[in-house]
Amino acid sequence: MNTFKKIILSAVIALGSAAFGGIANAACGKVVVASQNWASAELMAEVDKFILEKGYGCEVELIPGATMPTFTSMDEKGAPDMNPEQWANAVYVPLIKAVEEGRLVIANKAPITGLGEGWWLTPGSIEKHPELKGMTAVEILEHPEWFPYKEDSSKGAFVGCPAGWGCQLANAQLFRAFEMEKKGWVLVDPGSAAGLDGSISKAAESGNPWLGYYWNPTSIVGKYGLIQLDFGVPFAGRENWDKCITVAEQDCADPKPSAWTESEVNTIITTKFAKQGGKDIVKYIGDRTYPGIVMNGMLVYMADNQAGGSDAAIEFLSKHEDVWTKWVSSGVAKKVKAGL
Amino acid sequence: MEFFTKFPVMERIALMEMKKGIDLSFRQFSREYGNGIEAFFDPLLFFLVWLEKLLLNSPWPIIILVIAILAWFGSRSWVLVVGSALAFMLIGYFGMWNDCMATVAIITVCTTLCIAVGIPLGVLMSKSDRAEKTILPVLDMMQTIPSFVYLVPILMLLGIGKVPGLIAVCIYAVPPIIRLTNLGIREVDKETLEAIDAFGATTWQRLTKVQIPLALPTIFAGVNQTIMMALAMVVIASMIGVKGLGVPILRAISNQYLALGLMNGLAIVALAIIFDRVSQHYGKRIQKHREGRNL
Numbered sequence: 001m002n003t004f005k006k007i008i009l010s011a012v013i014a015l016g017s018a019a020f021g022g023i024a025n026a027a028c029g030k031v032v033v034a035s036q037n038w039a040s041a042e043l044m045a046e047v048d049k050f051i052l053e054k055g056y057g058c059e060v061e062l063i064p065g066a067t068m069p070t071f072t073s074m075d076e077k078g079a080p081d082m083n084p085e086q087w088a089n090a091v092y093v094p095l096i097k098a099v100e101e102g103r104l105v106i107a108n109k110a111p112i113t114g115l116g117e118g119w120w121l122t123p124g125s126i127e128k129h130p131e132l133k134g135m136t137a138v139e140i141l142e143h144p145e146w147f148p149y150k151e152d153s154s155k156g157a158f159v160g161c162p163a164g165w166g167c168q169l170a171n172a173q174l175f176r177a178f179e180m181e182k183k184g185w186v187l188v189d190p191g192s193a194a195g196l197d198g199s200i201s202k203a204a205e206s207g208n209p210w211l212g213y214y215w216n217p218t219s220i221v222g223k224y225g226l227i228q229l230d231f232g233v234p235f236a237g238r239e240n241w242d243k244c245i246t247v248a249e250q251d252c253a254d255p256k257p258s259a260w261t262e263s264e265v266n267t268i269i270t271t272k273f274a275k276q277g278g279k280d281i282v283k284y285i286g287d288r289t290y291p292g293i294v295m296n297g298m299l300v301y302m303a304d305n306q307a308g309g310s311d312a313a314i315e316f317l318s319k320h321e322d323v324w325t326k327w328v329s330s331g332v333a334k335k336v337k338a339g340l
Numbered sequence: 341m342e343f344f345t346k347f348p349v350m351e352r353i354a355l356m357e358m359k360k361g362i363d364l365s366f367r368q369f370s371r372e373y374g375n376g377i378e379a380f381f382d383p384l385l386f387f388l389v390w391l392e393k394l395l396l397n398s399p400w401p402i403i404i405l406v407i408a409i410l411a412w413f414g415s416r417s418w419v420l421v422v423g424s425a426l427a428f429m430l431i432g433y434f435g436m437w438n439d440c441m442a443t444v445a446i447i448t449v450c451t452t453l454c455i456a457v458g459i460p461l462g463v464l465m466s467k468s469d470r471a472e473k474t475i476l477p478v479l480d481m482m483q484t485i486p487s488f489v490y491l492v493p494i495l496m497l498l499g500i501g502k503v504p505g506l507i508a509v510c511i512y513a514v515p516p517i518i519r520l521t522n523l524g525i526r527e528v529d530k531e532t533l534e535a536i537d538a539f540g541a542t543t544w545q546r547l548t549k550v551q552i553p554l555a556l557p558t559i560f561a562g563v564n565q566t567i568m569m570a571l572a573m574v575v576i577a578s579m580i581g582v583k584g585l586g587v588p589i590l591r592a593i594s595n596q597y598l599a600l601g602l603m604n605g606l607a608i609v610a611l612a613i614i615f616d617r618v619s620q621h622y623g624k625r626i627q628k629h630r631e632g633r634n635l
Contacts, residue, residue: 150501151389163587164594190500192579198495205371
């Protein structure tokens with residue numbers, strides 16, 4: 001009996017202290033946030049960690065992750081509690097299912113504005129061929145001679161996606177849909193992320209024209225001021241995109257020209273954390289929107305200084321007060337500022 | 341006490357500035373000279389493109405015939421001739437012909453380039469102890485430095501494509517031929533050299549008529565090693581936009597396509613075995629010829 005009493009007693013004390021702590025810092029407790037292996041996700045995870053710890057008194061642990069493993073673990077195991085930057089296209093169906101079945105909550109539908117994939121130009125392209133300004137992709141495709149291919153100068157080079165990436169299929173199918181081969185283009189496979197980045201920085205540094213696939217938010221876009229192209233055709237429907245553009249050539253022979261699909265990025269949290277964290281934290285996550293320009297600026301900062309997420313988070317919180325103070329109440333903002 | 345428990349590390353800001361400085365100066369260098377260096381390599385690119393087009397546009401039976409003939413001249417062994425022809429037919433049958441030809445083209449150009457650079461350097465090393473002392477550590481570095489490290493500056497300087505890929509492959513593949521040329525010449529029998537000196541040969545005659553011929557088997561072992569190492573680099577080269585068997589392998593890695601990876605991997609193995617056996621047999625035949633003469 002004695003031990004039983006002790007257990008009850010300690011439980012009461014624990015509860016009491018938890019309740020007391022709750023008054024002080026909104027009963028946040030321990031939170032595990034996924035820090036995915038690319039710069040913007042790292043930055044967001046570190047900023048969340050800082051604000052949740054300093055502003056809301058949570059105890060935040062960051063664990064490394066990547067799109068698929070993190071999502072699977074959150075869906076199946078309920079941990080980590082939060083993924084600041086979940087790219088939804090990759091997990092579209094299971095995410096909807098998990099939300100319907102009450103395991104996950106989409107806490108923020110657009111944590112970064114102006115993001116997405118598509119076709120881009122280097123500023124040097126417009127300097128060399130001023131006619132390019134304001135042209136849509138469809139119009140540019142009539143002029144392969146503006147983007148000469150190094151290995152066969154009679155052709156134009158369109159730099160696609162590295163071998164093995166999902167976007168490789170999409171670019172190859174769009175290449176066919178826009179009949180680019182007939183128009184005199186070559187689809188260049190850059191081989192790897194490093195190859196793609198390298199081809200852009202090489203072209204941008206030397207002021208040469210470059211046309212190809214890229215995405216935002218990225219330091220490359222921010223650093224070299226890449227210009228996103230309007231495709232000049234509307235998005236030709238989910239049916240065409242899901243069943244044809246994103247599959248291999250042998251599985252769909254007649255892709256229709258289409259603009260790139262809208263990319264959806266969410267901040268997702270587990271239902272458990274949504275309850276445990278409370279209204280204030282959920283509201284913070286919902287209000288937390290990084291303007292695309294600010295995000296690109298931060299990514300450039302990270303790349304130029306070879307800074308990790310934690311250094312960049314401090315830089316962001318101290319340089320962009322106007323952005324993040326809107327996300328939190330003035331009381332929390334004060335606490336975060338004090339923590340800097 | 342803290343001095344002993346905590347390693348005296350360079351100050352964080354200074355370290356960052358240093359890294360930034362190195363990056364920036366290289367960037368400026370490539371901005372300044374990138375186009376010039378690119379133009380310098382244009383003939384190489386031209387040759388590579390030409391060879392690849394030749395291999396791709398010739399009818400496949402002719403290519404296989406040429407390969408069989410080369411195998412025969414190299415090895416004089418029917419097994420190898422039939423084996424190579426069969427291997428290439430299988431590669432083609434499994435839909436890897438174009439990738440395979442692209443790989444053969446880059447390996448051929450790479451080997452030629454390595455021989456052209458490697459043998460003179462090896463000769464230089466064998467002539468001068470000082471040259472040997474300076475070049476050896478560089479070769480050690482070239483062979484051990486992870487290839488991803490030099491991919492970055494190559495990309496910044498030359499962008500993506502065949503030439504940067506070729507250079508990356510050559511950095512990795514050229515050391516054995518330099519080393520073995522040096523070794524082969526240094527190992528030539530001292531008495532033979534005395535004899536040739538006694539006949540009043542010039543240095544050039546001594547080199548071309550005695551040292552290189554006698555060192556040929558060793559040099560050939562170097563060529564063989566160079567080809568093998570170039571083949572091993574095919575996948576890495578694909579990461580900076582070189583077409584060939586490496587591309588499907590990269591696709592297989594990122595999508596876990598077992599069969600695709602295995603087939604293209606085995607195609608590389610087949611190429612390697614053919615090149616290896618043919619060049620080894622050739623090397624041995626040179627040796628046999630010499631032994632015959634000595635007897």
